[in-house]
Amino acid sequence: MQPNSVTLSSDNDDWIVVVVEDGEELHRSFKIQSHAQNWSDGQRIRLGLYSGSADTLSLSDD
Numbered sequence: 001m002q003p004n005s006v007t008l009s010s011d012n013d014d015w016i017v018v019v020v021e022d023g024e025e026l027h028r029s030f031k032i033q034s035h036a037q038n039w040s041d042g043q044r045i046r047l048g049l050y051s052g053s054a055d056t057l058s059l060s061d062d
Contacts (some may be wrong), residue, residue: 008040019043024037 001023009016015036019041030036044058 004049006040006043006047006049008036017043019047021047 002020003031004021007018017028017035017040
């Protein structure tokens with residue numbers, strides 16, 4: 001089973017958030033980056049993945 005996780009990536013004009021919880025994946029797309037970022041941050045907090053560091057909640061361009 002995959003560990004719980006939240007990832008944020010861009011795909012053309014959409015921002016995609018993938019939440020893995022208890023082995024199940026949920027994909028949600030957003031048109032606005034800040035909306036995707038805020039929703040993914042909330043999911044990290046809900047799943048207990050937020051460590052409190054600024055790096056955890058920042059979007060990487062990698």
